[in-house]
Amino acid sequence: MFESLPARFRDYDLKADVRTLLLLRRSIERGLIKTLGDMYNVLRGIIVKDPEDMGPYTKAYYAYFLNIDIENGESLHDAIVRSETFRNWREDYLKRHPDLDIDLEELVNRFLDEVHLTTYDIKEIISGRELFDKNDADQPDDDGGNLQEAARKHLEKMADYSDIPLEELLERLEKIRDQQKTNHSGGSHWVGTGGISPYGHGGAARDGIRVGGTGGGKMARMVMGDRKYFPVDMDSIINDNNVDAALASLKGIIEESPYDKLDVDTTIKEGLKRGGLFLPEMKNVEDKKLQVILLIDNGGYSMDPYIITIRELFKKMKTRFAHDLETYYFHNTIYDRVFSDVRRSKPVFIDRFLKKDPNYKVFIIGDASMAPYELNKQSLRTYLKIKKKFKKTVWLNPEPKRYWHHTFTLNIIKQTIDMFPLTPKGIEEAVQEMNRRGNNY
């Protein structure tokens, strides 16, 4: 059953496989899934492994179980309203409530309530209802009496429900799911109320309960409306949205935290002193200091859009890790000096610059595009010197990689210094390259 589930969910870049199915099966076996809302919650616990999976998961769920496709950027409300599933449900619902006068918004709310109704909600309502009735025992009310009876009925039905053999239950779930796609023939087989909910088929009882927009429906709406719950495009130039992802990539250049290591020399020395009783002596391997130099091209209009984000990125890095970060600026290319201020009025000559600790990791950030004559021998020599001095030097280019081959100067520089696109993925690759080069002691 549900054989197609893993593949369909993988289409949304979610991790679903045979294990997902096994866990789903186990959950049904243990009585965790009795309503469609339960299905949403349990599968979420199994499949979602990151807040960024929430958006794709909700989409996949609506597509798979309800046949409701949510387009990119579309709100859940709109997707539901234009779906056939909702049309069928509405027809059915209005048939059941002929004198109902509510607007579309409210109808969608009720639809969501039914979709996301969980066993927990039902139990809560029933226990709440019993409490209420006990307190109000002196005021017999016809309506309340009916409701109480209805609640009892639900409870019984739920108990009945767990007696159904697993295979049959699975089959039923699957069938109901398929029915969303075929033509609706009226009546009781809509997913939320008819089939897998503990209400059983039809009858007045199922209308005795309403959750009131507090459950998963609200969550699903929130998820669809918030970019936070969708994965960041790792290949787009860094901007406010993926600056945090870029930061995560940058973290890679931090060496592992301190750890204990067997100090062989001391162990032997101390052991000999004890007359051959060797006890392990540990030594703490120190964390290496992280030192970063940024060289940013802030001349020319082509770089303007990126500078603030770049500075933001590295500033965030500085607040998160206590270390050495120096920023210098240049215009188009570096000749004999860089500047320590944004307005390029305080020069730092390259000779002095090259006196710095060789352990600095150098990020040069620029589009490397200029008139061919600007990139002269002096400038190229400077790049070579920087590269020779600081082994861990990389170039990050905000220009999309597919345009790189058009620019002459860019290709010249690229041959000197390894160049990566200024995207979270590019930064990750740059960091890997830096680490690969090892330490230059």
Next chain:
Amino acid sequence: MADKTYWTGSDKYHCDKDLAQVFHISRTLGMPLLIEGEPGTGKTELPIQYARDLGLELFVYPVGSKSNVEQFVASFDHVKYLRDSQVEILNAQREEKGLASKLTTGGRQTENMSDYVVKGPAVNAFLSPNSVLLIDEIDKAPREFPNDLLYALSHRKFILPESGEEISVSEENMPAIVITSNREQELPTAFKGRCIYHYIHFPEADVMRDIIQKHFPQIENKIVDVALDVFYHLRNIGLERAPTTRELLNWLKYIKTYSTEEAIQKIENIEGVGTLIKTQGDLEKIQRHVLRDPDDFKRRSTPN
């Protein structure tokens, strides 16, 4: 038989409905629950309060940068073992020389390897049925730690070092395992696959009100109104480190020592801001906000 009932929080702890359900799911399936979310959203509190409320035994393993699976499961005390075996030789020599006084090994027997096994929280939790095991802040661990846990978590079995003793637990008696993470480092996919995952969303105002009520049942509604308004406003102005539940509760702890009028006055002027704001940059930003347009700020933070 481990507790598999649906737990919805106690009078001390507001358990979000979503979290309560997923916690129940994980216990029913006998799988660890991995909780991620902003700091100060009550991740660690869940297992603690659950254990307290139901009177269950709680084992905690706080993860640090030097954590390893031996500390978590069990380690063998080589130094003690070495000492005791030397003591035995020494005692034999003393006996030979006719000396009566002996050195003691504290009841440990060198033949008995299990005397030297130091049990960690994981083994202790597995040995006491129906207990709760908290692995706190797993993202602080060295990269290999989560992977090392995989075997134990999926087989429900540990093998103790040297003694070779096997500690296993049935699925029925599996302790409720809760793992928390602040997402400072990405956890391995295989590890996450063995857990039921839950991401705690930041609570909305009505939930927050409930949380405050649980902590300070005596507090006046009016104070809570104003404080929540200021609090959510602060969260929305784009601070580097937005204040969280924990900070709000600390702030209210300070505020509530004053009379209602004084308290509201203090909230509006954001006094005791040190409890809410933790970086210099944010502090300056707020001062700028309040100073530049105090009326606007006041208007936002005063209930109608």
